[in-house]
Amino acid sequence: MSSLSFEIVANDENGYARAGRMQLPHGLVETPVFMPVGTQATVKSLTPADLTDDIQASIILGNTYHLMLRPGADLVEKMGGLHKFMAWNRPILTDSGGFQVWSLGELRKIEAHGVRFRSHIDGREVFLGPKESMDIQRKLGSDIVMAFDECTPYPATFKEANDSMQLSMRWASECREHLPVNDTQALFGIVQGGMYPELRLESLKAISEIDFEGIAIGGLSVGEPKEEMMAMMDALAPHLPKEKPHYVMGVGTPDDLIEGIDRGIDMFDCVMPTRNARNGTLFTDDGKINIKNLKHAEDKRPIMESCNCYTCKNFSRAYLRHLYMAKEILSSRLNTLHNLHYYCDLMSRARNALVEGNWPEFRDNFLQRYRSEA
Amino acid sequence: MSSLSFEIVANDENGYARAGRMQLPHGLVETPVFMPVGTQATVKSLTPADLTDDIQASIILGNTYHLMLRPGADLVEKMGGLHKFMAWNRPILTDSGGFQVWSLGELRKIEAHGVRFRSHIDGREVFLGPKESMDIQRKLGSDIVMAFDECTPYPATFKEANDSMQLSMRWASECREHLPVNDTQALFGIVQGGMYPELRLESLKAISEIDFEGIAIGGLSVGEPKEEMMAMMDALAPHLPKEKPHYVMGVGTPDDLIEGIDRGIDMFDCVMPTRNARNGTLFTDDGKINIKNLKHAEDKRPIMESCNCYTCKNFSRAYLRHLYMAKEILSSRLNTLHNLHYYCDLMSRARNALVEGNWPEFRDNFLQRYRSEA
Ligand SMILES: [Zn+2]
Ligand SMILES: [Zn+2]
Numbered sequence: 001m002s003s004l005s006f007e008i009v010a011n012d013e014n015g016y017a018r019a020g021r022m023q024l025p026h027g028l029v030e031t032p033v034f035m036p037v038g039t040q041a042t043v044k045s046l047t048p049a050d051l052t053d054d055i056q057a058s059i060i061l062g063n064t065y066h067l068m069l070r071p072g073a074d075l076v077e078k079m080g081g082l083h084k085f086m087a088w089n090r091p092i093l094t095d096s097g098g099f100q101v102w103s104l105g106e107l108r109k110i111e112a113h114g115v116r117f118r119s120h121i122d123g124r125e126v127f128l129g130p131k132e133s134m135d136i137q138r139k140l141g142s143d144i145v146m147a148f149d150e151c152t153p154y155p156a157t158f159k160e161a162n163d164s165m166q167l168s169m170r171w172a173s174e175c176r177e178h179l180p181v182n183d184t185q186a187l188f189g190i191v192q193g194g195m196y197p198e199l200r201l202e203s204l205k206a207i208s209e210i211d212f213e214g215i216a217i218g219g220l221s222v223g224e225p226k227e228e229m230m231a232m233m234d235a236l237a238p239h240l241p242k243e244k245p246h247y248v249m250g251v252g253t254p255d256d257l258i259e260g261i262d263r264g265i266d267m268f269d270c271v272m273p274t275r276n277a278r279n280g281t282l283f284t285d286d287g288k289i290n291i292k293n294l295k296h297a298e299d300k301r302p303i304m305e306s307c308n309c310y311t312c313k314n315f316s317r318a319y320l321r322h323l324y325m326a327k328e329i330l331s332s333r334l335n336t337l338h339n340l341h342y343y344c345d346l347m348s349r350a351r352n353a354l355v356e357g358n359w360p361e362f363r364d365n366f367l368q369r370y371r372s373e374a
Numbered sequence: 375m376s377s378l379s380f381e382i383v384a385n386d387e388n389g390y391a392r393a394g395r396m397q398l399p400h401g402l403v404e405t406p407v408f409m410p411v412g413t414q415a416t417v418k419s420l421t422p423a424d425l426t427d428d429i430q431a432s433i434i435l436g437n438t439y440h441l442m443l444r445p446g447a448d449l450v451e452k453m454g455g456l457h458k459f460m461a462w463n464r465p466i467l468t469d470s471g472g473f474q475v476w477s478l479g480e481l482r483k484i485e486a487h488g489v490r491f492r493s494h495i496d497g498r499e500v501f502l503g504p505k506e507s508m509d510i511q512r513k514l515g516s517d518i519v520m521a522f523d524e525c526t527p528y529p530a531t532f533k534e535a536n537d538s539m540q541l542s543m544r545w546a547s548e549c550r551e552h553l554p555v556n557d558t559q560a561l562f563g564i565v566q567g568g569m570y571p572e573l574r575l576e577s578l579k580a581i582s583e584i585d586f587e588g589i590a591i592g593g594l595s596v597g598e599p600k601e602e603m604m605a606m607m608d609a610l611a612p613h614l615p616k617e618k619p620h621y622v623m624g625v626g627t628p629d630d631l632i633e634g635i636d637r638g639i640d641m642f643d644c645v646m647p648t649r650n651a652r653n654g655t656l657f658t659d660d661g662k663i664n665i666k667n668l669k670h671a672e673d674k675r676p677i678m679e680s681c682n683c684y685t686c687k688n689f690s691r692a693y694l695r696h697l698y699m700a701k702e703i704l705s706s707r708l709n710t711l712h713n714l715h716y717y718c719d720l721m722s723r724a725r726n727a728l729v730e731g732n733w734p735e736f737r738d739n740f741l742q743r744y745r746s747e748a
Binding site: 040041042044045046047048049070071075078079085086087297298300310314315316318319322323325326328329330332333334 | 414415416418419420421422423444445449452453459460461671672674684688689690692693696697699700702703704706707708
């Protein structure tokens with residue numbers, strides 16, 4: 001029996017947006033959901049308590065590539081799995097390692113059964129393919145395992161995108177063979193195909209024919225213009241199997257998330273709220289603010305008046321600017337806390353709009369305000 | 375009327391150790407107490423909630439030198455004072471800036487009315503003397519203000535130590551003149567005199583004759599052997615005015631604190647628990663451990679079994695080592711949380727021993743265990 005059950009609790013009547021409930025071995029995830037990225041067995045600067053109590057994250061993401069190199073999947077398994085190791089008792093999704101390996105560029109070589117690459121930590125040679133990725137993710141013990149694929153570069157010719165997609169589809173089958181349906185880990189297939197709608201649809205068909213518990217869209221947000229990214233989601237939206245959760249990988253800004261929900265997406269992850277926080281960029285309903293700007297030096301207001309995060313309830317922009325200028329660790333922490341709270345709360349607000357039947361108004365109001373100059 | 379009231383609640387019958395209660399404008403401080411160092415309006419990596427809820431710190435220290443340069447005392451005052459600026463509503467002690475300026479070495483020049491120096495941030499020339507230090511600490515709004523003094527270098531000849539001490543005593547009087555007894559800020563005088571007991575006693579006499587609310591011992595832990603530091607505390611202990619709180623500045627290791635309490639000291643501050651935490655050194659009753667040591671790689675135990683801090687309740691040494699090796703921000707944070715919890719809890723245990731009348735046993739058992747090889 002599958003470890004994942006998914007039900008839709010509300011729909012936008014005239015579109016693809018929906019609210020759902022996804023039951024996983026470590027708990028319930030209400031969708032749409034944003035998954036904070038915890039690359040090295042930690043969401044940078046935060047504790048599990050921050051993530052549950054303040055941010056109310058219901059699922060986080062871990063990176064197979066980083067964890068296999070340090071501390072190593074065997075060590076994590078010996079310590080009782082990733083949940084126990086990092087003291088996170090809610091669901092975890094792990095990526096396959098494919099995207100990070102692909103990002104290594106000249107340090108990697110793609111072969112028929114996987115990719116050979118050199119560790120960025122100590123230079124040793126490592127091989128990662130569908131089988132290896134499934135084995136590692138099994139040791140990590142994540143609730144959702146991602147299929148191992150090749151992320152098609154951007155730009156790519158039709159032939160390049162097709163060859164890459166076909167390879168990913170073969171690997172997708174191999175992943176399911178190595179990790180059959182079971183009651184502890186769900187497996188998601190990934191749609192590729194570059195920026196060619198016909199390849200995307202062919203890939204979606206191939207993925208839909210395998211009994212994956214969820215459908216992911218990969219290879220977006222890799223440098224293409226936003227219109228191309230939206231065009232791919234538009235092409236796929238009518239064909240995504242409704243009964244399965246839909247996850248677009250590595251996307252994006254708050255307005256991207258709202259646009260994604262509108263195209264039937266249930267799950268998101270992105271390093272933007274965490275990485276930008278450490279660079280002093282903070283998200284609000286009125287767009288981004290840069291905390292190092294001199295205009296915040298004597299500003300007693302919080303980042304966002306209506307935000308209920310610990311940072312906004314206690315600290316002024318003036319203080320946050322001071323921490324940033326003084327290169328204090330607490331700067332990264334308070335900024336990350338706000339940005340992730342903002343992202344997760346935005347998903348909760350979107351969900352409420354769907355449940356209450358006013359999605360179109362919520363979406364339009366949000367996008368107009370977010371995109372107008374503050 | 376003074377802003378500080380101090381009462382002794384328990385005494386070691388055969389020595390100088392005592393437990394007390396110090397009432398300050400922002401709250402009660404039970405002594406002996408360790409004050410975490412919050413140099414730049416933050417105890418590095420921690421929030422006020424960590425300090426109150428987990429560490430149970432009752433008072434923290436802020437640094438005048440750093441704050442006057444960035445963000446500046448005027449800005450802090452405009453933001454409502456240091457308590458409001460950093461969202462810390464318990465007592466704060468601020469140092470005078472003298473020690474940091476003294477540490478600048480060749481960048482500073484000592485004059486009759488203070489010290490001229492160049493900012494380490496932007497190189498601009500700044501002057502700081504008794505009057506300026508009092509003005510700045512008034513703007514910061516700390517509960518306890520420290521007198522501006524010169525920290526005598528180590529080693530120093532008798533004449534150098536004497537000249538330096540006499541200058542500090544003149545400045546001590548000027549500080550009290552500029553900041554008379556009032557109901558919002560207490561002022562502590564500082565005993566100097568290098569490593570010469572007769573100068574120390576002369577300095578203590580001078581400080582005792584001014585109506586300071588507390589007595590500090592400065593110029594220790596500046597590079598001298600531990601025996602010299604203890605010898606100075608031994609010389610002063612019988613003569614410290616019993617009705618006032620006694621504070622030894624910048625000291626020290628856990629065993630130094632226990633030795634200090636035994637010599638009548640009530641208050642301590644030191645960067646050691648915070649700085650060492652960021653370098654992976656953790657304190658336990660069995661001495662220090664270095665978390666980056668390979669022997670911790672697969673160790674499922676917490677730092678210290680009997681510790682109740684968030685770190686020890688949730689994470690293994692293996693996980694803490696991983697965070698340290700991966701240079702994760704959370705490493706600094708979890709390590710700092712433990713070390714400060716350890717220091718503050720040690721003061722609480724010492725206090726209980728004093729109240730329960732078994733100080734000598736507690737002291738001897740602690741020192742023996744801490745100093746034996748684990
Ligand atoms: Zn906030
Ligand atoms: Zn601990």
